[in-house]
Amino acid sequence: METKGRTPAVSLGASVREVFSFFFFLGRRTGKTRVFFLVGMIPVGIAVLVRILMAGRADDLAAVFSEILMVFFVTFYIVILSLFYGTSIVAEELEGRTLSYLTSRPLSKTGIFLGKYAAYTSLIFVMVTASLFLSYFIMNSHRLREAALYGAFLRYAGVLGLGILAYTAFFAFLGTFLKRAILVGLMFGFGWENVIQYFPGSTQKFSLVHYLKSLLPRQPSAGGKLAILLFRLEPSSPATAIISLVVVAAVFVALGCWVFRTKEYLFEE
Amino acid sequence: MTPVIETKNLSKWYGNVLGLSDVSLEIESGITGLLGPNGAGKSTFMKLITGQMKPNIGAVTIRGKRVWNDYRLFSRVGFCPEPDAFYEDVTGWEFLTGLLRFYGFTRAEAADRATRALAIVELSADKDRKVRSYSRGMRQRVKFAQAIAHDPDVMILDEPFSGLDPLGKRRLIKLVKDFESEGRTVLVSSHVLPEIEAVTSRIIMIHQGKILAQGDIHMVRDLIESHPHMISLRSPAARAVAAAFVDDASVLKMTFGTDGRSLVVETHNRDAFFSRLQAVVVEKGIEVDEIDSPDDNLQAVFDYLVGK
Amino acid sequence: MATIREKGYYHWDGRLEERRFPWWPITRTGIQLAFRKKWFKFVFAFGFSPAVVFLVLIYISERLEDFKSMFGGKERLITVNPKFFMDFLTNGFLVFIIVMVLVFAGAGLIADDLKHNSLQIYFARPLRKKDYLLGKMAVIFFFVLILTFVPALVLYVFKLVFAGSFRFVLEYPWLLLSIVGFAALMAVFFAFYTLLLSCLSKNSRYVMIIVFMIYLFSQVFYGIMQSIFRTPYMALFSIYENLLQAGAFLFAQKPPHAVPVVWSFLVLAAVCATSALVLTKKIRATEVIR
Numbered sequence: 001m002e003t004k005g006r007t008p009a010v011s012l013g014a015s016v017r018e019v020f021s022f023f024f025f026l027g028r029r030t031g032k033t034r035v036f037f038l039v040g041m042i043p044v045g046i047a048v049l050v051r052i053l054m055a056g057r058a059d060d061l062a063a064v065f066s067e068i069l070m071v072f073f074v075t076f077y078i079v080i081l082s083l084f085y086g087t088s089i090v091a092e093e094l095e096g097r098t099l100s101y102l103t104s105r106p107l108s109k110t111g112i113f114l115g116k117y118a119a120y121t122s123l124i125f126v127m128v129t130a131s132l133f134l135s136y137f138i139m140n141s142h143r144l145r146e147a148a149l150y151g152a153f154l155r156y157a158g159v160l161g162l163g164i165l166a167y168t169a170f171f172a173f174l175g176t177f178l179k180r181a182i183l184v185g186l187m188f189g190f191g192w193e194n195v196i197q198y199f200p201g202s203t204q205k206f207s208l209v210h211y212l213k214s215l216l217p218r219q220p221s222a223g224g225k226l227a228i229l230l231f232r233l234e235p236s237s238p239a240t241a242i243i244s245l246v247v248v249a250a251v252f253v254a255l256g257c258w259v260f261r262t263k264e265y266l267f268e269e
Numbered sequence: 270m271t272p273v274i275e276t277k278n279l280s281k282w283y284g285n286v287l288g289l290s291d292v293s294l295e296i297e298s299g300i301t302g303l304l305g306p307n308g309a310g311k312s313t314f315m316k317l318i319t320g321q322m323k324p325n326i327g328a329v330t331i332r333g334k335r336v337w338n339d340y341r342l343f344s345r346v347g348f349c350p351e352p353d354a355f356y357e358d359v360t361g362w363e364f365l366t367g368l369l370r371f372y373g374f375t376r377a378e379a380a381d382r383a384t385r386a387l388a389i390v391e392l393s394a395d396k397d398r399k400v401r402s403y404s405r406g407m408r409q410r411v412k413f414a415q416a417i418a419h420d421p422d423v424m425i426l427d428e429p430f431s432g433l434d435p436l437g438k439r440r441l442i443k444l445v446k447d448f449e450s451e452g453r454t455v456l457v458s459s460h461v462l463p464e465i466e467a468v469t470s471r472i473i474m475i476h477q478g479k480i481l482a483q484g485d486i487h488m489v490r491d492l493i494e495s496h497p498h499m500i501s502l503r504s505p506a507a508r509a510v511a512a513a514f515v516d517d518a519s520v521l522k523m524t525f526g527t528d529g530r531s532l533v534v535e536t537h538n539r540d541a542f543f544s545r546l547q548a549v550v551v552e553k554g555i556e557v558d559e560i561d562s563p564d565d566n567l568q569a570v571f572d573y574l575v576g577k
Numbered sequence: 578m579a580t581i582r583e584k585g586y587y588h589w590d591g592r593l594e595e596r597r598f599p600w601w602p603i604t605r606t607g608i609q610l611a612f613r614k615k616w617f618k619f620v621f622a623f624g625f626s627p628a629v630v631f632l633v634l635i636y637i638s639e640r641l642e643d644f645k646s647m648f649g650g651k652e653r654l655i656t657v658n659p660k661f662f663m664d665f666l667t668n669g670f671l672v673f674i675i676v677m678v679l680v681f682a683g684a685g686l687i688a689d690d691l692k693h694n695s696l697q698i699y700f701a702r703p704l705r706k707k708d709y710l711l712g713k714m715a716v717i718f719f720f721v722l723i724l725t726f727v728p729a730l731v732l733y734v735f736k737l738v739f740a741g742s743f744r745f746v747l748e749y750p751w752l753l754l755s756i757v758g759f760a761a762l763m764a765v766f767f768a769f770y771t772l773l774l775s776c777l778s779k780n781s782r783y784v785m786i787i788v789f790m791i792y793l794f795s796q797v798f799y800g801i802m803q804s805i806f807r808t809p810y811m812a813l814f815s816i817y818e819n820l821l822q823a824g825a826f827l828f829a830q831k832p833p834h835a836v837p838v839v840w841s842f843l844v845l846a847a848v849c850a851t852s853a854l855v856l857t858k859k860i861r862a863t864e865v866i867r
Contacts, residue, residue, distance in 0.1 A: 010344070010373045022367045029358045032783050039790075042798070050805055068801050076797055084786045091782060097354035101415070104319050104348040105371040108340050180616055182785050183681065190793065261338065264323045266283070267352065 012114075015107040019115025020122070027085070027123045036081055040131035043069045043077075047135035058142070065139045066216065070156065074212050078128055078163045079189040085120035086171025087181040089113065090260065097267050109261040113172075117253060121168045128160050152217055159215045162245040166208050169252035176259040204234060208248065211241040273298050273423060273454040274318060278327035281313055288313040290478040292327075296456060300449045302465035303458040304571070305475035311458040312351055314475065315427040318456070319348045331423060344372060347421035349413050351428045357401040361392055361411045364400055365418055372419050386418035387411075389444065405432040413441065424448065424455045430464050442467050462568050474574060481574040489570055496564075496573045497521050497535040500542060503559040507532040510557075513549040517542075530558075599704050603712025608719055611682035620681060621720070624674035628728035631665045632735060639739040657736055657745070659752050663828035665732065666725055666759055667821050675767065676792045678720050683771035684788050685781035686713045687860070692779040696860065706860050710772070717768040726760035751829075759827045763820065766845050770816075773852035776859040792816055809834040812841075819844050 010018070027033055046069065054060050090113075093099035102112050136153050143149050167189070174181040196207045204210040214235035236244070272295030281288040289310045305311050316322040317329050320336040320343070329336050336342060356364060365386060369379035387393045390410040395403065400411065409432040416424060426445070430438045445468050448455050459465050465472060472489070474481040482489045490498075504510060507530055514520045519538040525531070536542045539562075550557055563569070611617055638655040665671070690696055699709055733753065736745055746752075774787050799815035812818035812834040822841035825832040832838055 010371065014373055015371070018370045018373075022370065025363075025367075026356060026358060032778075032780070035787075039794070046801060046805070053806075064805060068804055072797060072801060076794065080786065080790050084783065087782070092780075095780070095782065096356070097350075097352040098356055100316075100319070100321050100348065100350045100352075101356075101368060102371075103321060103340075104343050104346065104350075105368065106340050106342075106344040106373075107371050109338070180614065182782055183616055183620075183677075186677070186680070186785075186789055190789075266322070 010106045010111075012108055012111050015111025016115040016118060019102075019107065019112055020118045023116050023119035024122055027119060032084070033123065033127070036084070037127050037130070039080075040077060040127050041134075043072055043131055044134040044138065047138040051138050051141065061139050065136065069135055069139075070216060073128065073132060073160055074163060074216070075193070075209055077131070078124065078160055079167055079193070081124045081127065082164055082167035083171050083182065083185040083189055085124055086168040087175035087185060089116045089120065089172045089256075090175045090265070091181060094265055094267060099265055099267075110257045113176075113257045113260045114253070117168065117172055117256070121164050124164050124168065125161055128164065129157055132157060132160060155215075155217055159212055162215070162242065162249075163208065163212045165249040166211075166245045166252075169249040169256065170208070173252040173256040173259070176256050177263060200234070205236065205244075208245065211236060211244050214238065214241040272296060274329070274331055274456065275333075276317075276327065276329045279314075279317060279324050279329055280326040281317060281322060282325050287478045289317065292480050294473065294480060294483055296454065296473075298452060298454040299471065300445065300455045300457060300469040302469045302472045303456060303475060304460065304462060304465045304472060306460055309460075309475045310478040311460070311475055312427055313478070315348075315351070315425055315456075315458055319343075319346065319425050344419075345422045347416040347419065347424045349416035349424070349426045349429050351431075353405070353408055353412075353432070355400045355408065355412075358399065360397050360399055361387065361403070361407075361414075362396040364411060365415055368415050369418055374419070382418045382420075383414075386414040389417070390414045391440070406434055406437050409433055410437070410441075422453055424453060426455065426457045428459055429457060430459060430461070438464065462571065474571060476571075476575055482570070486570065490564075491539075497537055498539040498542075498562065499533060499535055499564045499569075500539065501531060501533045501559075501561045501563055502546075502557055503531050504555060504557045505530060506553075506555045509553060509555055510546070510549060513553070514542075514545070517545065533563075599708040600712030600715060603699075603709065604715040604719065607682070607686060607713065607716035611716070611720070614681060617678075617681040620674065620677050621724075624671065624678060624724045625728060627665060627668055627671045628732065631661070631728075631732055634661075635732060635736050635739060659749055659755060659828045660830055662729060662732065662752065662756060663759075663824050663830055666729055666756070666763070667824045669817065671724065672817055672820065675721055675724055675763070676789060678724065679717065679767060679771045680785045680788050682720055683717050683767075684775055684784040686716060687772055687775040687856075688778055688781040688784045691776070692781070706857070709860060710856055713772055714768040717771055718764045721764040721767050722760055725763055726756065729756045729760065755827045755829070759824050762823055762827070762845070766820070766849060769849040769852035773848070773855055776856055809836050810840075812836055813844050 047065075050061065050064050054064070093102065103109065107115075133153070136156065137144070140149055170188075171181065171185050174184055178184055193207050193209045197204055197210065215238055235241075274296040275294075277293050279292040280290055292314065303311050303314065313322070317324055318331070318336060320338065320340075323337050331342050331346065334342055356367075359367065362383060365383035366376075366379045369382055370376070374382065383396075384393070387396050390413055392407060392410055392414065395407060400408065403411065409429070413426070413429055416426065416429075429445070430441060433441060442464070445455060445457060449469075457465065457468055466486070470486045471484065472486055473483045474489075502510065507525065511523050511525070511532055511534075514523065514534065519541050520534055520536050522535040524533045526533070534542065546560075549555065564573075634655050635657055638657050690699070696709075700706075733756065737743060771788060774791070775781075775784050778784050778787075795814055795816045796818075799811050799818055802811040802814060803809075812822070813836065818834065819841040822832050822834060822836065822838050823845060824830075826838040826842075
């Protein structure tokens with residue numbers, strides 16, 4: 001090289017920013033993201049169909065959205081996305097043997113973890129919000145002049161955003177120390193989260209979906225064909241739910257940072 | 270001279286398998302070759318130096334600072350890892366500029382450095398192709414480019430020549446040698462001994478997790494007193510040369526070639542042999558076509574040390 | 578320079594013999610690799626719990642006098658008949674465990690080979706594409722049949738043992754064929770299903786998610802569409818519901834949905850056909866990168 005340039009130190013904030021930028025860009029590019037985005041378009045397709053078939057039946061449309069589509073988002077779509085992208089934070093670097101490109105740079109491991117977490121939660125949020133936006137406004141295209149509609153949309157988006165933060169944090173933490181984090185994540189996301197909700201009293205509070213459902217504007221009813229998705233909900237107050245989800249996200253992100261910083265990762269030979 | 274890289278009692282286990290055992294050495298600026306067969310512990314050593322792994326015992330420092338979890342050190346260190354692994358969905362350009370941004374360079378600075386690095390490894394024409402479409406040699410070159418693009422003082426290159434064709438290898442060897450004249454510290458590992466020989470005469474030999482030898486290749490050779498030196502010469506009067514040394518106590522063995530013109534001598538004292546040879550050649554007017562030391566190379570030194 | 582003859586080169590006069598079952602080493606390795614995973618053994622063992630429950634029910638059904646007080650006149654609930662066996666083979670928990678086993682043992686079958694460029698190594702041997710695919714499918718056959726056919730057969734045998742006579746066989750002479758048929762159907766379907774998804778990506782972690790997601794999503798989607806459109810034909814969207822329909826036909830029971838059973842068979846066959854087509858295109862010795 002012709003000249004020796006400066007070699008600046010990189011602060012934590014700058015590390016997070018640059019890692020976020022790189023992996024958000026990279027994540028957008030992959031085929032997997034396109035597949036997950038297409039899955040998110042299925043509720044949009046359903047919304048179009050329902051809008052056509054149930055034109056003029058406002059209450060039915062509202063019920064379809066809150067009891068069916070919203071439940072799809074809360075109990076399936078964000079869980080699957082958070083599981084894949086959350087566990088990918090560490091797992092994809094190990095499987096792809098690219099971890100050394102990050103850890104041999106002047107980036108703190110905390111910055112790497114936080115940057116990737118921020119990138120993937122943002123990516124998930126963009127995919128989920130796009131799907132939510134289209135399906136919600138298609139279902140409510142007859143009410144676009146109502147201001148309350150937009151408030152409700154922001155509330156739905158906020159609930160899903162909190163869910164994404166909490167689930168991704170938890171799965172990212174699992175991914176820092178478990179080899180088969182996906183499998184444990186599947187059992188948690190679709191086993192524990194479903195089963196625990198059938199228990200009465202405070203036991204429901206040991207699941208993330210309880211707090212998400214407590215924040216939904218219109219509580220879904222139990223039973224029927226969607227029994228696997230709907231629970232006998234004893235909701236927590238909105239403040240408790242928001243604080244719980246934020247605390248869960250913060251705790252698991254902190255734990256994930258700590259494990260990632262202290263653990264030694266060896267590539268499978 | 271202050272060592273740039275220093276290890277003290279460095280040891281690493283993988284469960285019950287010993288990766289590296291009690292390695293204490295100092296690496297100064299310039300080029301140092303790390304050589305050993307596959308499984309000797311070279312990559313383990315490289316990973317410990319670059320903070321990819323934590324030592325079980327001992328410590329490794331770069332410029333006096335412990336490596337493990339000190340990410341600030343890496344602003345001056347460039348690492349070319351051994352695995353053929355990349356972020357496959359990006360182009361060569363995006364790969365380099367993305368990684369350069371991690372050093373805190375602005376977009377323009379990163380672009381400028383990436384352009385220069387790609388030009389050095391001759392990948393400018395292919396910079397907009399996805400890395401997954403690169404050939405093995407191109408992938409190796411872009412891996413090298415990411416190690417040098419930020420102008421590091423210290424370069425750790427783990428098998429940098431693997432996958433390159435002979436021309437590519439030569440170019441890269443020349444590039445690495447240029448770094449020495451710029452005052453940088455380069456540690457190069459390889460299991461292909463001629464590659465290391467081409468780059469440097471300063472070597473560290475490793476085998477089964479232990480350091481066998483460290484220093485200038487010729488000095489190391491000289492220190493192996495248990496093994497005599499071999500000197501081969503070609504001359505029309507090979508037997509006359511042999512006759513002159515029959516009574517020399519330092520000569521242990523002489524072997525004639527089947528063509529009658531070659532002679533291989535084994536001696537404990539190479540310097541004394543060469544002085545006497547000079548005198549004999551002049552005195553008797555003997556014509557000598559060729560003189561060579563077949564075992565004054567890394568392979569022979571390595572074989573001696575490993576006990577082959 | 579010495580000639581080749583002098584260097585000890587000999588022309589080989591032997592005969593090239595093909596291995597009788599060229600796919601067997603692939604199958605054996607796939608099964609061994611699955612059992613090396615710690616969690617897999619646990620999940621696999623858990624898959625036998627429905628069989629234990631149904632075995633207890635068979636025992637109780639033969640000792641109804643002793644358990645009369647438990648049932649209060651509702652002893653008809655435990656009648657061991659074709660429906661009993663159908664309920665065992667189609668119970669949601671067992672199918673869920675089968676899907677989890679496929680996630681563990683099946684997701685990486687082809688994905689890992691694509692990731693490590695192993696196809697070139699496979700096809701540099703005297704191995705045909707169909708041997709390779711059969712070898713991979715046989716891994717899934719093994720696990721699915723071990724969890725379905727083998728326990729069902731054990732239940733059948735224990736029914737005869739506890740009953741102390743062959744009256745059950747005479748009453749339902751075709752039942753064993755139904756068990757074989759349905760277990761085979763499940764094995765073949767899940768083999769095609771899993772390998773189709775496994776060949777679509779080099780990332781086995783992603784395939785694990787997709788294997789599980791599509792199965793679960795099909796059930797969720799059916800639920801959503803059923804709630805909106807209230808027509809039994811929505812059951813055709815669900816993998817599980819189609820298997821239930823097929824099972825009902827094979828065990829000569831009333832199908833759970835008012836949909837012609839042939840439609841369910843067609844849906845399952847369509848998945849298998851798509852899988853066969855995609856696998857034929859994807860499994861090649863050379864990879865073309867553009």
